[in-house]
Amino acid sequence: MAAVTQHDLIERLESAKYKAQLMQKEILVSHRLQVDNVDPLIVFANSNHLYKGQRSFWSDASGELTLVGIGEARKFDVDGDERFAEIREQWGSLIQTQLEDFTTPYKYGTGPMIMGGFSFDTKKFKTPLWTNYADASFVLPVHLYSFFNDQAFLTTNMFVKPDSDIHALFEKAMKARAQILKKSTIPSGLDQSFTLTEIDPEQWKESVADTTAMINKGKIEKVVLAREVIAQADDDISAIVTLSNLLEQQPNSFVFAFERGHKCFLGASPERLVQKQNSEVLSTCLAGSIKRGDFHTEDERLGEQLLNDQKNLEEHAFVVQMIRDALEEIAGTVHIPDGPTLYKGRDIQHLFTPVIVKQASNIPLMDVVERLHPTPALGGFPQAESVEMIRENEKLDRGWYSSPIGWVDLKDQGEFAVAIRSGLINENHVSLFAGCGIVADSNPESEYEETLIKLKPMLSALGGSFE
Numbered sequence: 149m150a151a152v153t154q155h156d157l158i159e160r161l162e163s164a165k166y167k168a169q170l171m172q173k174e175i176l177v178s179h180r181l182q183v184d185n186v187d188p189l190i191v192f193a194n195s196n197h198l199y200k201g202q203r204s205f206w207s208d209a210s211g212e213l214t215l216v217g218i219g220e221a222r223k224f225d226v227d228g229d230e231r232f233a234e235i236r237e238q239w240g241s242l243i244q245t246q247l248e249d250f251t252t253p254y255k256y257g258t259g260p261m262i263m264g265g266f267s268f269d270t271k272k273f274k275t276p277l278w279t280n281y282a283d284a285s286f287v288l289p290v291h292l293y294s295f296f297n298d299q300a301f302l303t304t305n306m307f308v309k310p311d312s313d314i315h316a317l318f319e320k321a322m323k324a325r326a327q328i329l330k331k332s333t334i335p336s337g338l339d340q341s342f343t344l345t346e347i348d349p350e351q352w353k354e355s356v357a358d359t360t361a362m363i364n365k366g367k368i369e370k371v372v373l374a375r376e377v378i379a380q381a382d383d384d385i386s387a388i389v390t391l392s393n394l395l396e397q398q399p400n401s402f403v404f405a406f407e408r409g410h411k412c413f414l415g416a417s418p419e420r421l422v423q424k425q426n427s428e429v430l431s432t433c434l435a436g437s438i439k440r441g442d443f444h445t446e447d448e449r450l451g452e453q454l455l456n457d458q459k460n461l462e463e464h465a466f467v468v469q470m471i472r473d474a475l476e477e478i479a480g481t482v483h484i485p486d487g488p489t490l491y492k493g494r495d496i497q498h499l500f501t502p503v504i505v506k507q508a509s510n511i512p513l514m515d516v517v518e519r520l521h522p523t524p525a526l527g528g529f530p531q532a533e534s535v536e537m538i539r540e541n542e543k544l545d546r547g548w549y550s551s552p553i554g555w556v557d558l559k560d561q562g563e564f565a566v567a568i569r570s571g572l573i574n575e576n577h578v579s580l581f582a583g584c585g586i587v588a589d590s591n592p593e594s595e596y597e598e599t600l601i602k603l604k605p606m607l608s609a610l611g612g613s614f615e
């Protein structure tokens with residue numbers, strides 16, 4: 149690390165201390181430097197013993213940006229319905245009132261940002277499964293490793309108090325940086341054997357039948373119903389091995405992990421909720437599914453079948469309609485192509501429609517997240533009625549499954565995906581989740597088959613064998 153950068157950091161810490169004394173409050177120094185490229189997974193593994201239980205991982209679907217958040221310089225945990233606005237306000241106020249003048253040139257995906265997520269429904273009964281994961285939980289990491297278009301940056305966030313020992317702060321940061329960036333190897337996977345337990349599959353199929361009956365009667369048109377499968381091993385399940393497999397096996401996906409103490413929620417989602425970069429807002433409609441074919445011709449035939457299937461087109465159309473309406477309401481003109489194309493993942497293909505809003509600088513990212521969550525891809529249509537229906541009838545405690553997860557920075561840029569194709573590791577067991585859009589002519593058995601396909605990415609990423 150260049151001596152001049154070190155000197156610069158000490159100077160900034162000292163001037164922050166002076167400011168902290170004048171204002172009698174803590175001042176945040178956010179210090180970014182370009183560093184040698186290290187595999188983000190190694191960075192994640194390296195920080196295990198310094199900041200175990202306090203790490204976040206994010207890799208976007210384009211493969212352009214990977215973030216590793218390490219430690220908690222500040223944590224914002226909020227329960228209840230005001231969660232989106234509260235996170236926006238608490239983060240906004242920290243930047244405005246405590247951040248030392250940040251003169252480093254802005255670079256997307258680096259610098260001060262918070263990473264985290266939301267629960268699906270604040271009003272659903274909470275089980276012990278999701279303790280540690282608040283309705284909204286965001287972290288300003290102590291260290292943020294950003295890998296963006298083949299360049300690596302490390303941002304360190306330090307709060308300076310009126311009586312802080314600057315040299316001690318500095319030494320601690322330097323030591324941690326060296327530890328985080330050291331060259332090492334990723335631990336290889338244990339060949340674990342897992343026992344799989346499906347939670348009440350028959351009861352789930354019945355609830356699909358009940359839901360279609362209800363849809364045929366009344367005012368709800370689509371409801372997403374999810375279920376849980378538990379995989380149990382003899383030894384602790386490794387988040388890093390699972391992440392490494394997800395990155396390798398699931399290209400074009402948002403690969404993520406959020407640790408909260410001894411639990412780790414992770415997955416590989418194909419579905420962006422919203423990205424805000426420069427003045428543009430992008431969203432995605434992804435709903436309607438079919439398996440991949442074993443051969444090219446079969447795969448193409450299945451894709452064509454999906455593109456022409458009324459039931460799947462209907463599932464998809466609800467998502468397009470809702471996202472269009474929601475964004476038009478807050479942002480004006482919305483660009484959406486006329487019909488869906490195919491999104492192909494390793495294990496599944498979906499109907500896909502991209503959404504663009506061109507002039508959206510003035511709309512806070514969190515407001516877009518709030519307005520969109522949950523889209524009919526995860527909740528149903530209409531929104532309020534379907535969420536209530538899920539709250540009352542679904543046996544599962546979804547926690548953060550099917551909810552927005554991502555990051556937002558000091559310029560209100562960032563990205564959120566919806567946390568599907570995911571699992572929650574708790575020591576030697578992991579809960580996996582999968583859901584399906586139920587519409588008027590859904591068939592319980594085929595929806596069940598669809599959940600099995602959606603469970604595949606996590607099951608293959610766990611490795612090992614299943615019984």
Ligand SMILES: C=C(O[C@@H]1C=C(C(=O)O)C=C[C@H]1O)C(=O)O
Nearest residue numbers: 435436437525568582583584585
């Ligand atoms: C709910 C999930 O996926 C959603 C449901 C889909 C469907 O029913 O066709 C497709 C994509 C997602 O919007 C899940 O993977 O758990």
Ligand SMILES: [Mg+2]
Nearest residue numbers: 436437584585
């Ligand atoms: Mg479906």
